[in-house]
Amino acid sequence: MQHRVTIRDVAARAGVSAGAVSLALNNRPGVSQETRRRITEAARELGWSPNLAARSLARGPQVHTIGMAISREAVDEGLDALHMALIGGIEHVLEERPCSLLLHLTTSREMETALYKKWWQSGRVNGAVLTGVTADDPRIEPTHRLGMPVVAVTHPDHSGPFPAVWSDEAAAVTEAVRYLAVLGHRRIAHIAGPARLGSAQIRSRAFEDVAVELSLDGHRILSTDLSAHQGAAATRELLAATERPTAIVYDNDLMAVAGLAVAAELGLRVPDDVSLVAWDDSDLCQITRPNLSALSHDPFAFGSEIARCLLELLDTGRADHRIFGTPELVPRGTTGPPPRRP
Template identity: 75%
Template sequence: MDSRVTIRDVAARAGVSAGAVSLALNDRPGVSAVTRRRIAEAARELGWAPNLAARSLAQGDRVHTIGMALTRDAAGTVLDAVHMALIGGIESVLTERPCSLLLHIAPDLDTEIALYKQWWQSGKVNGSVLVGVTSDDPRIEPVHRLGMPVVAVAPPQLSGPFPAVWHDDAMAMAEAVRYLSILGHRRIAHVSGPVTLGQSIVRAEAFAATAAELGLNGTRSAHTGLSAHEGARATRALLDRADRPTAIVYDNDLMAVAGLAMAGELGLRVPEDVSLVAWDDSDLCRITRPALSALSYDPFAFGAEVARCLLELLDDGRARSRVSDAPVLVPRGTTGPPART
């Protein structure tokens, strides 16, 4: 695969864009006759051969669709603002070609695996995006056996044979813990997602490592299903302790908002009695009172990068894994020095 000639190689030889090569080699309008001949000559010289998946996208002789399945948990979690922005980013790139996104909500992982098999064998999709990757993910092996082009939204250590697109969540978590430590917090808690979820694994490991590096002996972690209800319950359990944390980092905005409400129910002031930091800087974080400090990134731009990775895979038969910028901490009204005792 490393020696395979791509349309980018042809474009470089002919001195044109990859888009012009795609138009010319698929006999579509938009390229002059002179340029078309130069591209054809460059392709012959390099021994270029078409990638069938990419050709189907360009010619429109088959359904040209990217599949994406989301498995809801037992609580029936619906799409949140972050998921919607991610999907919007994917579609923004796909619409640059005659290509669309097929989105499906599956009730469980077995159904999701069967769906990929049906999509691929029926020719309904040209490739797929795999999200919500976990450790020892049961989808990796059967989906790989299909031979379908797939990009995993996951850290590379969990993406198996698929190209990975991920955030540097470890760096972001380390930044949050160091920030809270600088404010004077020594007892910091992490309300995490499921223990097997890829992003939660990375964040939990970074939380523990940074706390150890800083000598914070009073840290605690609580795993949840990422719902508001479980976030509130975990917050109550933490704040009911005699040695309650003075700061909490949440793995999403829903749990952080629920945690803010729970702190109020318990008669605690934010941030004087407890500081709160949310992951996923959504509108929810900005409209709460006080506004939530948050780890912020652009899920729309991230979705666009996922789509570009998959199109690269379709065009070239391979794609490089890539990491996006680490989320950035945005301090707001829910973080401050701990109250003196």
């Protein structure tokens, strides 16, 4: 693992004393222009930046800071109540200590990796929370090399060397499909998130397994980007088919609401003609007519568990993977028996 580049490393590279490096990089007199240039070049080559935490020691006790990157797309689409509740849960636990949460917008995974390197080498953060983890996530290896404490919000299959915090999504999908099968549904579809996402892979695999176990007829899985637009398009494709599904399970609430609108557009009644189940029981699910059946969990408590895991890692140098609950199915007005065949 990489160590943090220090002022002594810069001094060794430039062939000067640590004091000369301090003078040069703080733009103080006492070194020649040539020496200043050599020191600046050495610092740039090593990727060194001032240790903000060390500078703050003179001002009082050190305050731990946890870094967390958020994609620009998530902000542009609007951080929903579930995301905000998860962030709130993290902050709630951090407030129990002299800790704070540093949020930053990123536009790519490469930018996020560079941001972690900058934060860690400058002492800006003491650890980080990694979200939106994909299979073979390109952020994991370079971030691990930094030696920075990190907790990954994903199943351990995708967390690499980092401790993982996750909920049992496979069990939740299995429960939803079994419930629909008990109601009499045999043609059930799953509108999933991007295939690269670890959570989407786990949910789709669980859906496939339970569909095979129950010998369901013509079950289908369609991948989307989790947007309302693609959720609507996938619903339209399914419901326009000759042998359309009698029930659909969505990977988020936004797509389920879009699917409800598409069903009405096609003249289908919910749940008389088609049943719908949303992932994430949000306010959206409860203001639609009919109210959406949904897989419900507590994002605030989940965020709190993420923070506790990271604080344990900071305190002891290690933390175990931990599972935090299973989303529970809340049946409402969008699920019922399938339509009778003529």
